[in-house]
Amino acid sequence: MTVLITSGSAYSDIDAFACATALAEALQHKGQTAVAWLPGPPNLTIPAEFHHHPAFGLSCPAGKYDVILVDLSDPAHIPDELAVEQVVAVFDHHFGHEEFWASSDAKTFIEPVGAAATLIWEEILSLKIAQYLSAVVLKALCCAIVSNTACFRLPLTTQRDRDALETIEGMLAIETDWRERFLREMDDGIFKNLKRALTTDTKIIQLTATQSFCVGQIEVHDRARAIESLGSLVAAGEDLPDIVVVAARSVERTSLVSTRIKVAEKLADFYGVKVAKKDALFECRLPSFQLRKMMLQDFSRVMLD
Template structure:
């Protein structure tokens, strides 16, 4: 069995879509595959998406199973069900471990700078000549993951391939023209209904570099400015309870801006070393917005010059 899985901390819409859609493709190609994860879903997968007829498999990997990793390449963050020596393929867009995996897997390691891992899965469907056979739910999942991970095509790593993939998938499934606004607004409503759980579900400990705050929370919503104004005390209180060195990156799709919240001077200084930014009472407004993976790339580049 080929087990398609992702990270350990949480499953976001990109990882969720890739697991399901890539397992479907492998099965179409005659390779027995299951989409499996033991990680909790985060708030980038709202109720409308969960209502689509697509689910992860309730399957426990066996001794002879092989593993495909999607939307993750850091060996410290795999789903605990993964056996490292039995990984046969990696599909990801996060930087930092390209050389590691190329040495192990060669061309079976597909790690490249692109807006969404979902785009890489789309390209596999297309290359296999099986795109006309993709299920409606897999097409909708991949399209939505591309919307989310490219920040509605405003993200720094958005490519022409991301745009083309979304247009093709949206036509396949006939997504409504207002689906982007509906999706991000629904994500925001879910986040605000359970704010602490949302923070916990997308909090990463940055162990790869010391150039970023150690605790890095991120959320993508329709109107991040309004969310910060309504909930800043609760956000800061909870993050401070996790450690002194923290930040929140709240990405505002409506404004194409990012709101960075970091109250410790040391955390602010780390970020100011990477970018020329102005802090006002613990908040910096970034235009255009940046994602965690963008900042990680900057931080790794800065580290290499020290």
């Protein structure tokens, strides 16, 4: 049976793209019929050179499939066109749904690494076909690991992430200074298209049947520029998500930004920090460097209070 490799439907980031396309190509080299399909539009973590990849289909390819989920384990976010019963394997680095998959027949690889791409690379190594992968998917895997670990600055980075990136870079024969160039290019894209960056990198968290909240994220070098740019969006009449995670590499710290003072005060109380006001924005500066995926459970507790 054909294997369909997919991720969430709201948007696609570089980790989902790299995982889906690399695993599909690997399985094809093993003689399986495999296709990568990403229903969510590419966000600005994905370099423009990948935006027209055939994985970004407008509709689910026709046919019956065994489904592999990558960078996704929440069953609520499986594309509507597919059923949970079709899932035969799950590769993810987000926690919270292990019990659900334990009661299913799917093989699960939900592990504490910086990037889901690292899990896919390890799977490719186990299949013994790494040498046959195209430069396109190898580069995508590199971009995913660099993006998801903020070039190894995040505390969730593991030696497995480092080993994977260094091995793939060696296969591509590229210099390590490409990493910072890639991050700077991603920054430029975010600041030039900040509204789109937020729209395509916002998660909706369902607390109860009637209560939900939105968390956007931008990972950039310059915190001050990010706060100023968010303020300009609000001044122009644009709405922001309930919480915007601003992960600033230059200071290796994260700010939580909201236009709602009550939300900011709840966050400040939870994390033991102060609220700083700048025009219509309220900012909580955390003492550590974190991405949204590391704080979602905290946010849920805060918003339920």
